[in-house]
Amino acid sequence: MAVCVAVIAKENYPLYIRSIPTENELKFHYTVHTSLDVVDEKISAMGKALVDQRELYLGLLYPTEDYKVYGYVTNSKVKFVMVVDSSNTALRDNEIRSMFRKLHNSYTDVMCNPFYNPGDPIQSRAFDNMVTSMMMQVC
Amino acid sequence: MEAPFLSGSAAGEKQVGYAMENKPIVTCAGDQNLFTSVYPTLSQQLPREPMEWRRSYGRAPKMIHLESNFVQFKEELLPKEGNKALLTFPFLHIYWTECCDTEVYKATAKDDITKWQNILKVHSSADWLIVVVESEAKKKNKTNILPRTSIVDKIRNDFCNKQSDRCVVLSDPLKDSSRSQESWNAFLTKLRTLLLMSFTKNLGKFEDDMRTLREKRTDPGWSFCDYFMVQEELAFVFEMLQQFEDALVQYDELDALFSQYVVNFGAGDGANWLSSFCQPVRSWDGLVLRKPIDMEKRDLIQKREATLLDLRSYLFSRQCTLLIFLQRPWEVAHRALQLLHNCIQELKLLEVVVPLGALDCWVFLSCLEVLQRIEGCCERTQIEANLSHMVGLWSYATEKLKSLGYLCGLVSENAPNSEDLNKTVDLLAGLGAERPETASTAQSPYKKLKEALSSVEAFEKHYLDLSHSTIEMYTSIGRIRSAKLVGKDLAEFYMRKKDPQKAETYLQEALKTYLVEGWALPIAHTRKQLAECQKQLGQTENYLQTSSLLAGDTHLTEEERRHFCQEILKLSNQQMGNQGNKVFLALDSLAQLKNLHFEPPTAVVHVGGTLSVEVTLWSRMPVAVCVDQISLNVHFNIEKNSYRKTAEWLTKHKTSNGIISFQSEVLGLALSRQTMPAVELYEMHERNPADSSLTTSGVICKNTHMLLRWQESSTFLETPTPLSLDNNANTLKRSSVTLQPGLNTVTFSIQAKEAGTYTLRQLAASVGSLQFMLAHIYPLVQYDVYSQEPQLKVQPLTGSLLAGIPQKVKFTVTTGHYTIKNGDTLQLSNADSMPIVQPTGVTATIYSNSQEKYLQSTLTIQSSEKVTSIVLPLAPAYHVIEFELEVICHLPTATAEGVGLVNGEVPKSRDWQRSESCMTTSDQKISIDCPWSIYSTIVVLTFSIPFKAEHTLLSSGRRKYIQVCVQNLSDLRFQLLDNSLRDTCDCVDLQLVPLNASLQQYIYSKQSVFFVWELVWTKERPLTLQCCFSVTFCPVSLEEQFASLKPYNYEFQVDHIFSLYSVKADIFPPLGAEYCQTGSLCSLEVSIMRLSELLEVDKDEALMESNGYCTTKLLYEVVDNSSNWAVCGKSSGVISMPVAARATHKVHMEVMPLFAGCLPFPDIRLFKYLPHHSAHSLQLDADSWIENDNVSVDKNLDEQADNNSIKSRGSIHSSSSSDQKGLPMPRLQAFSSAQVFNSSTSMQILVIPNKDDRVLEVNVT
Structure with a gap:
């Protein structure tokens, strides 16, 4: 399903980034980092819309030959970026949305942990497992 | 037409x-x-x-x-x-x-x-x-x-x-x-x-x-191509009718249908007709968008000979035409990118054989074709406003050209080899001939590609053109990260072309972006490229800096890190050979300062003492590194505020454990995480030095320099701060230290020399010619060296000292810089009233500066009459000697004040201050000579007196008693023994008979004990009596120890001992009535009887002598302060009293009870009535005037309003009119309490209520 999942802090440094296969890790880091350009663009465009009616899902950030990059931004400006294999045609917008929602829920759990220091890299095992399940899940 | x-x-x-x-x-x-x-x-x-x-x-x-x-x-x-x-x-x-x-x-x-x-x-x-x-x-x-x-x-x-x-x-x-x-x-x-x-x-x-x-x-025979032709016919008609939207829908439907087939094929559900689309790609001439209808391709479709790319190209060209009719050129760009990506995916899915590079050509040509098509139909300003739609195609084209360049060996210094050339020829063959419609255009995609692939130089030109315009576009629309990524590709290209100079700027810029946002992996990767680049450029210093960062970067493999570590070590030795110049690098890349630990933990040491600093470093290197020298630079500063250096400060400001921890930063993450350093706030109070009242209070931000620096810019990020060694500072050094990977501790030892504050400024590690520097140690780390004057302090062990019993006093000698030598003594010139008890077996304890016990020894104390000398034990400098001594302050003899003394003269002692509720205190001064000073130290100890005594003369008719009340003001419980009262004059015919029950009594804290003696005389009655009360006491808890305590003495004098008159009052019910009744008049009989013959006391102005009889004038007064009685008629009067024993004078008056019940008798007062002598009255001294003023004035008024009997009911209070002051008037003199004996004091009489009295007064309070 997803080949790379990243959580990026408000200040644009990665809180969590994981990808499969691991040998392409660097490439995904570059891809996710570059996608922040589009995220920023979309957020600033959205800024004009009413805040409370804002859609958290940013949609397809940009497609590449092999991958599709989707974005999502929480109200606290934490960004979720998900890279999906282009050949995976079964993944429609709705599936991506629901995956982001799952990710957001799990992230919220992480934030609720009193021992987690907001802004630190996420090391939660529960979160990691959830991401793993999103990467493994065969559609 | x-x-x-x-x-x-x-x-x-x-x-x-x-x-x-x-x-x-x-x-x-x-x-x-x-x-x-x-x-x-x-x-x-x-x-x-x-x-x-x-x-x-x-x-x-x-x-x-x-x-x-x-x-x-x-x-x-x-x-x-x-x-x-x-x-x-x-x-x-x-x-x-x-x-x-x-x-x-x-x-x-x-x-x-x-x-x-x-x-x-x-x-x-x-x-x-x-x-x-x-x-x-x-x-x-x-x-x-x-x-x-x-x-x-x-x-x-x-x-x-x-x-x-x-x-x-x-x-x-x-x-x-x-x-x-x-x-x-x-x-x-x-x-x-x-x-x-x-x-x-x-x-x-x-x-x-x-x-x-x-x-x-x-159906098996169904063909997509046939259907395509049918639906396109419909699209044509819509187009003919100018219904472009509808026409576009037809093509979109065809597009979707085809895509679905391909997807299904991927899922194993292949349709027969799809096989024609699976034929290998032989032509990759890109999209053709300049003609409304590409008849060639249409024919191919019609003939069922079209390849996938043909179909897609044709379909897109139609969609493009319609979209441009619909004025939606941006959608063309958008769809084009999707199409190109999609085609590549579809070719993969259909497993179409594609020659290497063919698709790159196709995509490149297509991108340019789309871009040129859009540019052809839009205005320049319009394009500039919509760059974000176009830039994707630009970037894609750049990417494809790059991969073509790499494929065809065009990205190198040398010309492509024959194999590369063969590939190029093959690729060009697939392009076919240029289409007629673009043949005349100079910049057609076809020409561009052909030219780009023709030579290394041409490729470079085209590739750079494309890259630069892509970067420019990205930058102009604010997609900085994308621009930097393209820049990195360019850098790679330059590196391949062996032009590191140009590559460096791109790499540095990209690195800066990643550093700002803290992306560790890209940082590591870019640094690696940068290191290679710097190595080629021969920028040794930069290369070393980058290498050191890389060697410590955990995102690299162990092997890579080791490689960079070796590079550093190798270069450090080479540099050594070259010149003596040192290369300065940041310490952070080699090792991180974790914490500092001072021993002693207070980080305060006296002059001559030793202090050690333990530095914990976290080595980032993958291997053990032998460091030639680690040095800690210290800045010395003579602090004006010497308070910080005193031993007192030490005890008050104990740091937790002397460990100063430094912020641990993950390299790489550091910069972005630090974007907002935490504000460090401290309280600030400023006090007036005179009275230490608060003048200013506020909050200070201690790290403003950090916060403000951050906002300036991000330029400092990778530019190494000018590192320089502060040479004039003191330096602590350790040589040949091997830093193992991970935690290392290095200990520096400091011999304190000069007093002042020392700040640790820099930490440096030198390896060969390399100097790894930590330019600023933050937070501020300081240690203090102080020098202190010797001091002696004498303090009571308990909160306050009590006089009369032995008390412990603590002596504290702070040696400071003075060393106690053999024979050094403290000379105490003690006062007599405060001897030192138990001068043997006193133990002194010597503490070191850090409050640790150092030694214990017995003190030798020699006491002479005036001087007590204490031989101090030997103690080194900066130590504290503590010992306790017991002293006793003898109770001074208490004297009575005021009461019972004639003329109201109160002897006031200077040392004794009396306060109403507290104990009286006594200050004792000791002068102490210390061996280190020629001046004596005066120590004042304040003792409190635990007791207070009062005496009263009591009489019963003619019999007299003396009562002494002893009050315990302290918190202790005492036992009282051996009370005695004696006449200091030793009159033989006077006896004091004790009426006290036991000899031993306890007196509790804040309570009193009374002693009574009867005064018995045989012959002459003394006028005054000098008495001394004495009682032995000791605290209950320590009875045995203080057996030899001095008794408490109280001296006092008693005057007017003997009764002159006896006053007796009687109230009789009206005649015929058994009891007094409210509202009815009763008769009050006051009889005043002279008890003694003429005495010395009587000899005054009031005495009148005639015919051998002496009379004196007395004023009696009936006063009922409780308003129980109404005195009818005269309530007071002057009588002439014969001065002879048994002489009696009776006065009758009417009184009316106002209430029923047992009513106390009204008071009867007796005064001596002194007639006025004008001469005398003017000479009255102030004291007596004041003493008698009230009464005399009152009486004067009373006489004037004699008839007004009601007036006497209440107390007579009225302000005197000043005009009477000068007038001669009689004076009244009160008798002392013992002189008049009132035998009816506190007598009561039963008054029954009046039968008619129906008024019930209820007072509720």
């Missing part, structure tokens, strides 16, 4: 070449000349007004401007059965006639129409119209004309079977009259309506057929 008709042959052919010029075909039969004359007006008027086109299947109605292509009617034009062509389909057939003659009609016209109708019927075409043109001119020429209606009626009758609207009259079409205009309008409306009807009907039918065909797609 000059000729109204297309030539027959042209109309018959398929003329789809320029679809947009197509118009729906309308055939014209009948009178051609007539039509030709009408045609210009018709073709001009028809599209003028829009018509609403209602659509089937719930599609929204549209307003449509109709145009038509009028062609001469021919039978061949009519479609044969099964022909699906729509473009050539005649939607309406019109028969034009001018016939107005019945004969002519019957002869020719009717036949002609019938023939026309028959042909139509054969082809089952029901869309026709007969137009009858009338003209006035013709009518006039002909004589035998029928009414014009008749011809129309005839035609209608003959042909328009129930469809009378299929025949229209057009009157005088060429005339400019309102009638003609009207008829035109009617005709045009009819024509439009019929055309639309025909569209609806025919298109509906076509769509139905098309759908049927689509439903058959599961």
Whole structure:
């Protein structure tokens, strides 16, 4: 399903980034980092819309030959970026949305942990497992 | 249009070449000349007004401007059965006639129409119209004309079977009259309506057929290409009708259908017809968007020979054309990118064999083609505003050109080899020949690619052009990260071209971006590239810096890190050989300062002491590194505030454990995480030095320099801060330290020399010629060296010292810089009243500066009469000697104050201060000579006296008693022993008989004990008596120890011991009554009796002597302060009292009880009445005047208002009028309490209530 999942802090440094296969890790880091350009663009465009009616899902950030990059931004400006294999045609917008929602829920759990220091890299095992399940899940 | 008709042959052919010029075909039969004359007006008027086109299947109605292509009617034009062509389909057939003659009609016209109708019927075409043109001119020429209606009626009758609207009259079409205009309008409306009807009907039918065909797609023989042609026909028609949106929908449907097939194929559900699309790619000439319809590709599709790329290219070119018609060029760009990505995926899915690089060529050409197409139809400003839509294509093209360059060996210093050339030739072959439509364009994609692949130089030029414009575009729309990534590709390119100089800037910029946002992996990767680049450039210092960062980067493999570590070590040795110049690098890359630990933990040391600093470093290196020297630079500062250096400060400010921790930063993450360093706030209080009152208080931000620096810019990020070694500072050094990977501790030892504050400034580690520096140690780390004067302090062990009993006093000697030598003593010149108890066996404890016990020794104390000398134990400097001594402050003899003394003279002692509730205190001064000073130290100790005594003289008739009250003011419980009272004058005939029960008594804290003695005399009665009360005491808890305590003494004098008068009052009920009754008068009898003969005391002004009898004047007064009685008549009076024993004077007066119950008797007071002598009264001293003032004035008033008996009920309070002050007036002198004995004191009498008294007064308080 997803080949790379990243959580990026408000200040644009990665809180969590994981990808499969691991040998392409660097490439995904570059891809996710570059996608922040589009995220920023979309957020600033959205800024004009009413805040409370804002859609958290940013949609397809940009497609590449092999991958599709989707974005999502929480109200606290934490960004979720998900890279999906282009050949995976079964993944429609709705599936991506629901995956982001799952990710957001799990992230919220992480934030609720009193021992987690907001802004630190996420090391939660529960979160990691959830991401793993999103990467493994065969559609 | 000059000729109204297309030539027959042209109309018959398929003329789809320029679809947009197509118009729906309308055939014209009948009178051609007539039509030709009408045609210009018709073709001009028809599209003028829009018509609403209602659509089937719930599609929204549209307003449509109709145009038509009028062609001469021919039978061949009519479609044969099964022909699906729509473009050539005649939607309406019109028969034009001018016939107005019945004969002519019957002869020719009717036949002609019938023939026309028959042909139509054969082809089952029901869309026709007969137009009858009338003209006035013709009518006039002909004589035998029928009414014009008749011809129309005839035609209608003959042909328009129930469809009378299929025949229209057009009157005088060429005339400019309102009638003609009207008829035109009617005709045009009819024509439009019929055309639309025909569209609806025919298109509906076509769509139905098309759908049927689509439903058959599961049939084995079904072909997508055939279906494509059918649906495209529909699209053409919509396009013809200017309905581009609808046309686009047709293509989008085809697109989706095809995509779905490909996806299904991927899922294993292949359709037969797909095999034709799976043929290997042989041509990759890119999209062609310059022609509305690419007939070549269309033919291929029609012939079922198209490849996937052909189909996609054709489909996209059609979509593009329509989108541009719809003024949506940005969507073209958007869709193009999707298409290109999609095609590559589809080729993969279909497992199409694609030669290496073919797709790169195709994508590159396509991107440029799309971009050029958009640029061709948009204005420059428009393009600039929509760069974000285009930049994706630019970047894609750049990427593809780059990979082509790498593939064909064009990215190198040298020319491509033969293998590369072969590849290039193959790739160029796939492009085919340039298309004719672009042949004349200089910058066509085809030419560009061909040129780019022709040589290394040409490739470089094109690649750089593309890259730069992409970067520029990205930058201009704010996509900095994307721009940097393209820049990194460029850097890679330059590195391949062996041009590291150019590569470096791009790498540095990209690195900066990643550092700012803390992306560890890209940082590591970019640094690695940068290191290579710097190495090639020979920037040794930068290379070392980058290498050191890389060696410590955990995101690299162990091997890589080791490599960079070796590089550093290798270079450090090389540099050494070259020059003596040191290369400064940041320490952070080698090792991180974790914490500092001072020993002693307070980080304060006295001069001459030693202090050690333990530095914990976290080595980032993958291997053990031998460091030649680690040095800690210290800045010395003589602090003006010497308080910090005192030992006192030490005890008050104990740091937790002397460990100062430093922020641990993950390298790489550091920068972004630090974007907002935490604000460090401290409280600030400023006190007035004079009275230490608060003058200012506030909050100080201690790290403003950090916070403010951050906002400046991010330029400092990678620029190494100018590192320099502070040479003039003190330096702590350790040589040859091996730093193991991970935690290391290095200990520095400091011998304190000069007093002051030392700040640790820099930490440096040198490896060969390399100097790793930590330029600033933050937070501030300081240690202090102090020097202290020796000090002696004497403090009570408990909160306050009590006099009379032994108390412990603590002596504290802070040696400071002075070393106690053998024979050093403290000389105490003690006061007599405070001897030192127990001068043997005192133990002194010596503490080191850090409060640790150092030694214990016994003190030798030698006491002489005046001086006590304490031999101090030997103690080194900066130590504290503590010992305790017991002292006792003897109780001074207490003396009575005021009470009972004549003339009110109170002897006041200077040392004793009395306060009402507290104990009286006594200050004892000791002067101490210390060995380190020539001056004596004066120590003042304050002792409190635990007791307070008071005495009273009591009398009972003539018998006299002395009562002493001892009050314990302290918190302790005492035992009182051996109380005694003695007469200090030792009168023989006077005896003090104790009436006290036991000899031993306890006195509790804050309580009193009373002692009473009876005064018994035998002969002469003394006037005054000097007494001394004495009692031995000791604290209850320590009875045994203090057996030898000195007793508490109290001295006092008693005067006027003896009673002169006895006063007795009696109240009698009225005659005949048994009890007194409220409201009824009772008689009060006051009898005053002289008890003694003439005494010394009586000899004063009041005494009058006549005939050997002495009399004195007394004033009696009945006062009832409790308002129980109403005194009727005179309440006071002056009597003349004979001075002789037993002389009695009785006074009667009336009193009335005001309440019932047992009422106390009213008070009877007696005063000595001194007559006024003018001379004397003026000479009165102030004291006596004041003493008597109140009474004398009162009495004076009383006498004036003598009759007013009521007045005496209350106390007599009235302010004296000042004018009486000068007047001579009698004075009253009170007797001392012992002189008048009132025998009726506190007697009570029963008063019964009056029977009539019904008033019940209830006081509730």
